[in-house]
Amino acid sequence: MSGSARLVFVADLEAPALDDDDRHHLARVLRVREGEALRAGDGAGRWRPCRLGPGGVLEPSGEVVEVEAPSPVLTIGIALTKGARPELAVQKLTELGIDRILPLVAARSIARWQGERAERHLVRLRRVAREAAMQSQRLRLPQVSPVCDLPEAASLPGAVLAHPGGDPPSLATTVVLVGPEGGWSDEELAMGLPRVGLGPGVLRAETAAMAAGTLLGALRHGMVAEVAPPSGQGRQGTA
């Protein structure tokens, strides 16, 4: 809740226009009045100052500005299960500044997201991310990827499995894959990926995703520092 003007996403910064849902939300829910300053963003890091004109029209009041993308890119994979709350995880990971969210099908995923159903879920998760990005004044929308399987996610550079007793979080492993409630299967653990621990407690899937997002974000932002793995042997699979 800084002093900056509220952010709304638009399709075209040259001719910024609110869609019906956003116009309604601004007027009825957020009670933004005519003449108030807003920021119109393209969701990819570019924005320009505007004012809310008569009839809910956006009137540009300045030039387009671009903000640099944060580095390194942070990715959280979340295994989809019956009890999982991927909407909650996507909302929180968006607020926390995570750049890419990978919905995953793991061996112990009960609710398998396939075909048309997967497409509907994806549309919903992307809407959740868009709303959370506006709410948290985030100029770059996170990429919510199509549902993938673990081997596909594991092939990404920097991929690591969240697992109890794993190494401390590190910016050397910026693709943290969070398993389902029942944990990773023996076969999944045997894939040889490095492992990252998220603390002593047993965390629900969505809590583990948020904790991983918080820790990676804090490391990237320099709010905390990395520690060496207790083994002193470096990271399994990356040393």
Place this chain on the structure above:
Amino acid sequence: MSGSARLVFVADLEAPALDDDDRHHLARVLRVREGEALRAGDGAGRWRPCRLGPGGVLEPSGEVVEVEAPSPVLTIGIALTKGARPELAVQKLTELGIDRILPLVAARSIARWQGERAERHLVRLRRVAREAAMQSQRLRLPQVSPVCDLPEAASLPGAVLAHPGGDPPSLATTVVLVGPEGGWSDEELAMGLPRVGLGPGVLRAETAAMAAGTLLGALRHGMVAEVAPPSGQGRQGTA
């Protein structure tokens, strides 16, 4: 989801007995069968191994064990507002190992919790904490304190306001107070408490509480290390 037996809380470890809700939950939801091993805990760090006997009776199968309390004690205060989700914050803070949760009334709290209503809310929050502690195999229940005001919370040793641009999190300030969606008022900020930042994004109240809990827990567990405040001048109000 480690290999340890499932945890249930009981009133008396000498004569452990399940209450009706827990017996039903174990049998119907978790499908624990007769003869299965369980851990009966008192919620204060003591537990003993048991088996589920006929008729849902708990049969002790070993002596009482006590686990040490983690140190330092970690406290998160959460300002109560209309839009806030204190149940979600309490569930997540319990999973994350936070020891004490303070529901707070801040200047910008809209939904004021008073009298009988406050008591009902508190009972519900404590039930959420108990369920989350069993689910996360946590042997010590967090203390969910009665609703207090900011001056009361601010008087606790180690109290710090979560505020954008504040210092990095530290185990020198283990009582992190998270404000309402609209932020702390000027008067609240003028109280002279040190401030802790939780990252560059604008976080919802419950997300800020979870992020603070994650970072303090990770520092206590040695998974990340503290960094010096960028000012190099030490912490406001504590130097």
